[in-house]
Amino acid sequence: MALIVQKFGGTSVGSPERIEAVADKVLRYRAQGHQLVVVVSAMSGETDRLIGLAKAITDRPPPRELDVLLSTGEQVTIALLVMALEKRGCPARSYTGSQVHILTDSAHNKARIQEIDDARVRADLDAGRVVVVAGFQGVDAEGNITTLGRGGSDTTAVALAAALKADECQIFTDVDGVYTTDPRVVPEARRLERITFEEMLEMASLGSKVLQIRSVEFAGKYNVPLRVLSSFEEGEGTLITYEDEQMENALISGIAFNRDEAKITVLGVPDQPGIAHRLLGAVADANIEVDMIIQNIAPDDQTTDFTFTVHRNDYDRALELVRRVAGEMGAREVSGDNRIVKISLVGVGMRSHAGIASTMFEALAREGINIRMISTSEIKISVVVDEKYLELGVRALHDAFHLDQAPQSA
């Protein structure tokens, strides 16, 4: 018998019929003898409806009141799910964030969980009940309702799992797991049985948006085994844990990519301290997020070349800004390109194996793909290539690293 925290998002609970399907799924796990805590989001569309009501009154709703308003969304879902469970003869009880005492700071609309009082949940579990908790919401020390911001229901589930020392936290989504890469690009893409927290963070931030980054960080920090599964199909999904022996055989876990990149290059910048700060500070001040940053020493040793990438939507604004700052600094030239993409190999295995990079570059060269930028970290290698090479590049790499096959024992 295990204690499992399950989380179902807005699409999974988007109608009374779907809520009944969730109840059926929960009961299948219960029939296996598990204790279950279920975290749910607002029914899909409900949050938008509530925001629409607020916007009809004011463009700038007070954050405290927006939380009072939005938190009703999950409250509706918890009641309906318990109704569906009890109709099936399963004792169950619903709790709002405030009732189960998910204590947060007072940062309305983006609060952070500080503490969870698990006494009430434990008492219900011991009494044989399924406990249904509203995701996304909490309460501050003064009793004000707070919300956790985007993806908050995942965070609620992980935090509850940590507080309860649950055996597993299962996140039900509209995909059946984490894949070696996007199956729409590579039909041979394979579902991973396991992946490490670090790899999942790289996969998520690089565009495989299965889970919210914050909840993965949180799960890693508290060592909560996280499993991604499908709400709509049966299956084992993908388990996200810390590295173990079983994983060491895989060099590469997956290939992430990002279509929304644009790069800006400043050539011939005087090579002085503070240059990077002056260039990127201006960009950051304009609230533009920067992804990759690469600096090369130019041949003359007096000046340097500087390249960074931004989201494609920010490209025009960033380019104009950088042109102005670069002019003030006496840079030789500013150029940009918003038809690029980033492809990344991700895998904890690459830490201990040489030759990954050369295999990667060789595979791309064989297809005639010119690499425009390279950046590496301990568990990933990213390249920037022309937009038109995205699919070709991802497929070539998937093939070169045999990702369609499960890793063999070494």
Next chain:
Amino acid sequence: MALIVQKFGGTSVGSPERIEAVADKVLRYRAQGHQLVVVVSAMSGETDRLIGLAKAITDRPPPRELDVLLSTGEQVTIALLVMALEKRGCPARSYTGSQVHILTDSAHNKARIQEIDDARVRADLDAGRVVVVAGFQGVDAEGNITTLGRGGSDTTAVALAAALKADECQIFTDVDGVYTTDPRVVPEARRLERITFEEMLEMASLGSKVLQIRSVEFAGKYNVPLRVLSSFEEGEGTLITYEDEQMENALISGIAFNRDEAKITVLGVPDQPGIAHRLLGAVADANIEVDMIIQNIAPDDQTTDFTFTVHRNDYDRALELVRRVAGEMGAREVSGDNRIVKISLVGVGMRSHAGIASTMFEALAREGINIRMISTSEIKISVVVDEKYLELGVRALHDAFHLDQAPQSA
């Protein structure tokens, strides 16, 4: 400067535009220097929408979860009203029943208020804020969300006014006060400036459903002056208080009537102890509510006649039941009539003035209206007449007691 509790029902807050109109109205009272606590219901249609969601899952939702679900309705309204107030530069704060600690018993769907902790509300009022409270809901000693049942928002307002020792509790509705009778029947019907709690109870229970009976009882018990006003028009409305000198001049305050009555008569019942219990017990066991009950001694002194009225919807069921029981008791005959109405004169003045009844009966006789039943209490006289005489009878009485004119000093 007075402390006023105001209550706005579902129609008054039925859309973002109407919520803005409520904010404007609240601010007009605030501009007069009053401290304000505002109780609101769910937006009209919202409760039905939520019940629809529950019914899509189960015909018998668990009462605890129904309360969790339905209480979101008022929570949406409080947030939106505070948004509208703050947009107008008025500091305000919303509270759910749980947050402001409206402690109730644990009778879900029909809970009763036990205690209100007014500390938080007082602190906000002292800080110059308008306090907006969700009506209809509370919290039990274990922290479970409860609802007060139908008309619960009125009860919340009165209970808050009692706890805060407010100067007045104002109930905003879609009528501009309590009338001497229904203006649709008597165009000369006049708005009453004042009425006593006892009279209001008789008027309400007899069909002038302006206020929920429970909230009037509650206001009377805690001596909270209650005022009924229009959400949509300006005006003083009707003040409901205890009897004072100003009122003593009026013999009759108003005429209530009820179109939904049906009567059942059992003739020739053996006149023995326990007869009434046996007849009415069967009716009560079938969950049929009985209104008037009249028993006459028959001429032979051996048997009695027994008549009672029920709601017209229950007539067929009640008649069948009574036929069976009366047969077992050896009654001579059972008859019934579901085309009757009840007309009632209501007024605390009739306690100290003779002749009201005879004026009443004379006025009806003059119009050729046959009285089928009579029943009296300290402050009302009710007659049952044929359905077709309803309008004629009410108009004749309104005229006979000069209700179109404000009472003169005696």
